[in-house]
Amino acid sequence: MNYQENYLSEADKAIKQYTIPPYLKKGDSIMIVAPAGFLTDSTEIDQGIELAKSWGLNIKLGKNLFKKHNHFAGTDLERQNDMQEALDNKNIKAIWCSRGGYGTVRIIDQLNFSAFKKNPKWIIGYSDITTLHEQVHRLGFASIHATMPGGMRRATPEAKETLYKSLFGEDLSYEVTTNPLNKLGTSKGVLIGGNLSIIMSMLGSNSDIDPKGKILFIEDVGEDLYRVDRMMYTLKRNGFLKDLKGIIVGDFDYKTEENILFGGTHREIILNVVKEYDYPVIFDFPAGHIRNNHALIFGKKVKLESNAASAIISYQ
Numbered sequence: 001m002n003y004q005e006n007y008l009s010e011a012d013k014a015i016k017q018y019t020i021p022p023y024l025k026k027g028d029s030i031m032i033v034a035p036a037g038f039l040t041d042s043t044e045i046d047q048g049i050e051l052a053k054s055w056g057l058n059i060k061l062g063k064n065l066f067k068k069h070n071h072f073a074g075t076d077l078e079r080q081n082d083m084q085e086a087l088d089n090k091n092i093k094a095i096w097c098s099r100g101g102y103g104t105v106r107i108i109d110q111l112n113f114s115a116f117k118k119n120p121k122w123i124i125g126y127s128d129i130t131t132l133h134e135q136v137h138r139l140g141f142a143s144i145h146a147t148m149p150g151g152m153r154r155a156t157p158e159a160k161e162t163l164y165k166s167l168f169g170e171d172l173s174y175e176v177t178t179n180p181l182n183k184l185g186t187s188k189g190v191l192i193g194g195n196l197s198i199i200m201s202m203l204g205s206n207s208d209i210d211p212k213g214k215i216l217f218i219e220d221v222g223e224d225l226y227r228v229d230r231m232m233y234t235l236k237r238n239g240f241l242k243d244l245k246g247i248i249v250g251d252f253d254y255k256t257e258e259n260i261l262f263g264g265t266h267r268e269i270i271l272n273v274v275k276e277y278d279y280p281v282i283f284d285f286p287a288g289h290i291r292n293n294h295a296l297i298f299g300k301k302v303k304l305e306s307n308a309a310s311a312i313i314s315y316q
């Protein structure tokens with residue numbers, strides 16, 4: 001029995017194309033919610049609010065946005081209630097998660113996406129928010145992997161600009177200098193992915209997604225290299241990697257001096273796991289837990305070109 005037969009329903013298999021939520025326009029309202037970790041203080045998201053307002057957007061804040069309960073931004077129920085309000089409110093055109101951390105998985109199965117499916121909206125975030133990306137992808141909707149309000153203080157102009165283009169439907173494509181370890185080739189597929197740790201943790205769950213024919217983006221932070229190796233082999237053993245159309249590797253932040261004994265970088269680890277597969281792989285795409293976190297629209301078809309000079313990602 002293959003991966004899809006193991007974990008995906010017939011309804012999941014039937015999804016041929018992801019639904020693209022309406023792009024934003026001036027005067028639209030977005031809601032900032034905290035489904036995972038807590039904010040240090042209210043000023044942490046000030047620059048994110050100011051940026052959205054400069055784009056002509058109205059801002060609604062989740063009722064429990066600034067609460068703290070142990071590791072989390074409020075209790076599970078409080079975070080769930082804010083997220084549910086954002087999903088249900090027809091006047092909210094995008095949900096911008098305040099930060100990552102940990103905690104979205106604790107509320108994901110309690111969320112009702114019925115209203116969202118009737119009136120889809122953009123869900124924006126990265127890191128722990130990968131749980132939400134996978135959930136809406138399973139339902140057949142696109143989302144945006146991008147900088148969150150809590151990280152806007154340190155975000156580069158490029159990170160802000162690419163988020164704007166993603167939200168407002170402007171042309172978006174990328175060209176980055178090739179890494180010598182890149183696997184060359186050209187392919188097309190719907191872009192999926194997010195944080196590697198979260199993707200692995202979703203295997204076999206109700207938020208798991210069908211990777212067949214997709215181009216996978218992965219990034220991570222603070223993981224020892226042996227854990228990266230283990231996660232990649234876990235994906236491989238589950239059949240998640242073999243039917244992809246390509247892999248885009250973002251930033252992997254780890255302390256090199258503490259991992260030197262492993263015998264290779266994260267690039268070499270990933271390449272070793274997927275070397276038998278005939279699809280392009282590119283490294284060092286500027287996205288992840290970095291200031292220059294370029295926005296990616298998950299759920300849209302991209303063309304991935306990897307050649308000796310550069311790697312090009314263009315939305316189709």
